Amino acid sequence: MRLFVPAETREGERRxxxxxxxxxxxxxxxxxxCVESGAGVEAYASDEDYLKAGANVIATADVPNVLAExxxxxxxxxxxxxxxxxxxxxxxxxxFLQPRVDTDYIAAIAKSKATALSFDLVPRISxxxxxxxxxxxxxxxxxxxxxxxxxxxxKFLPLFMTAAGTIPPAKVLVxxxxxxxxxxxxxxxxxxxxxxxxxxxSASADEVRSLGGTFVELELETLEAGGGYAKEMTxxxxxRQRELLTPYITKSDILITTAAxxxxxxxxxxxxxxxxxxxxxxxxxxxxAESGGNVEGSVPGETVDVNGVLIFGAKDLASTMPVHxxxxxxxxxxxxxxLAVKDGENTLDIEDEVFDGCAVVYNGEIRKGA
Ligand code: NAD
Numbered sequence: 001m002r003l004f005v006p007a008e009t010r011e012g013e014r015r016x017x018x019x020x021x022x023x024x025x026x027x028x029x030x031x032x033x034c035v036e037s038g039a040g041v042e043a044y045a046s047d048e049d050y051l052k053a054g055a056n057v058i059a060t061a062d063v064p065n066v067l068a069e070x071x072x073x074x075x076x077x078x079x080x081x082x083x084x085x086x087x088x089x090x091x092x093x094x095x096f097l098q099p100r101v102d103t104d105y106i107a108a109i110a111k112s113k114a115t116a117l118s119f120d121l122v123p124r125i126s127x128x129x130x131x132x133x134x135x136x137x138x139x140x141x142x143x144x145x146x147x148x149x150x151x152x153x154x155k156f157l158p159l160f161m162t163a164a165g166t167i168p169p170a171k172v173l174v175x176x177x178x179x180x181x182x183x184x185x186x187x188x189x190x191x192x193x194x195x196x197x198x199x200x201x202s203a204s205a206d207e208v209r210s211l212g213g214t215f216v217e218l219e220l221e222t223l224e225a226g227g228g229y230a231k232e233m234t235x236x237x238x239x240r241q242r243e244l245l246t247p248y249i250t251k252s253d254i255l256i257t258t259a260a261x262x263x264x265x266x267x268x269x270x271x272x273x274x275x276x277x278x279x280x281x282x283x284x285x286x287x288x289a290e291s292g293g294n295v296e297g298s299v300p301g302e303t304v305d306v307n308g309v310l311i312f313g314a315k316d317l318a319s320t321m322p323v324h325x326x327x328x329x330x331x332x333x334x335x336x337x338x339l340a341v342k343d344g345e346n347t348l349d350i351e352d353e354v355f356d357g358c359a360v361v362y363n364g365e366i367r368k369g370a
Contacts (some may be wrong), residue, residue: 001344003031003337004070006063007039010077012315014042014322015329017074017095022330023053029337030344034058034066043322071346074333076326078116084108090363092340092348094333096120096133099360099369100263106361106369113364115348119332121368123357124227130335131354135179136328141317142183142258145285146172149254150191152283152303152310158192169194173252174213175245175269175294176259177204180287184256185213193254198245200230200259218244232261242271250277257294258287265292272296272306280308289313 003026005018016039018026023033033055037047047057058066067073068086075095078084085108087093093109097118109116119133129135150157153170160167172188174181177199188195189212197208198216200223205215220241223231233241249255249270255278259267266288275284275297286298293313297304301315318325340348340355348355350362360368 001031001071001341001346002066002069003033003072003074004058004066005033005035005039005074006067006079006083007036007060008076009080012319013077014316014319015076015326016040016043016045016322017076017326017329017333019043019327019330020045020049020053020055021327022334023050023055025334026337027054029341031072031337031341032056034070036060036063040326042319043326045326072337072341074337076329078102078105081105081108084114085111087112087114089113090346091115092117092346094119094336097360103369106366109361110364110366114361115359115363116361117336117355117358118360118368119336119358121358121360122336123353125353128354131332131339133329133332136332137318137325138179139183139328140321140325141287141314142180143187144317144320145180145184145256145258145287145314146187146191148312149188149256149283149285152312153254154281155253157188170253171196171251172254172256173197173216173248175199175255175257176287177201177208178258178260181256181258182207182211184258184287185211188254188256189213196248198248200224200233200241201228203228216245216248220244229262230259232264233267238267242269242274245269246274246277249274252278253282255282255284255295256287257284259294260288260291266294268292268294268296270295275306275309275311278309282309284309284311285314286311287314287317290315
């Protein structure tokens, strides 16, 4: 079986689906590994590194031929639909893939009679934790959110007791304490700030406290759906949550928002009116800016100044740390392929809970979305 890793084509994407370290482990599964020349360059993995690790490096001019022959293709973002339409019958493609968004890609995979597995849909069961690329990439983005906020803040984060006097620690508030939020909290704690956080799921309170943060208790019902995810708020509850959070937001030097509800636009947690109560020199990082925005006025990829409050809208944050984001993603690819390939044979069992959950297209049949 041949695994092919083409270069990513989406603008701004710096990750690669496979780093050289992982190549020998895939070879041990019985796969012949091929990587497009230059695929790892943005993640600081050279063609030479891949060759040394045991992969073949494919010149870009030969990519159409290799793609048409490959048994397994791994990418971070879905391939361009015209390329996806050229895969052979029964080929298996792994990537992030949102059934409601990537409809042209899904149609192209179906046309090829191939199988598309989505890391967005790997079930959150303990057996599949090593395949959970949503979590591995959320770790990166949560960490980066705090570093970006610290960089924009015109103040220290830790307490300083100096001969000239005392500088109090900065106050950081994190809204949404899932994988990314918890990493933002941990990073803000490491930098010495005073951290508090709020989430609609009750389980998150202990997780926040275990990292040394203070959980903000609001007199509101919790909102839990299956699989550890949150439920959407009603507009009444959203308004009440905004009202109750306002005093905490007003006191914060840094506000980091990471709230998400699967399959929905990001919940609006912070309005322009709430921002108007923040001190000039405060910083907001909206991690959800690309999926609708937790914060009114945030723009993906831009820092907006609203009366001295800087609002950073996250965009492609995992790509700002391509080395470790790619390494973690590679390990997720290896784990998922470990379940689908034995001794160089495709053993993907669609009845397996993992593949039943994440196969968007199976041998040309569209199973999710569209
Ligand atoms: P996510 O990205 O879907 O959402 C981020 C956070 O936003 C969640 O914690 C959610 O509760 C919160 N949120 C949603 N609406 C909100 C609102 N109105 N106000 C404040 N917060 C709001 O979630 P995630 O980071 O992918 O993880 C969610 C949970 O799943 C976490 O508890 C995580 O530990 C758990 N998880 C379990 C596994 C596993 O069992 N294999 C793997 C990964 C994550």
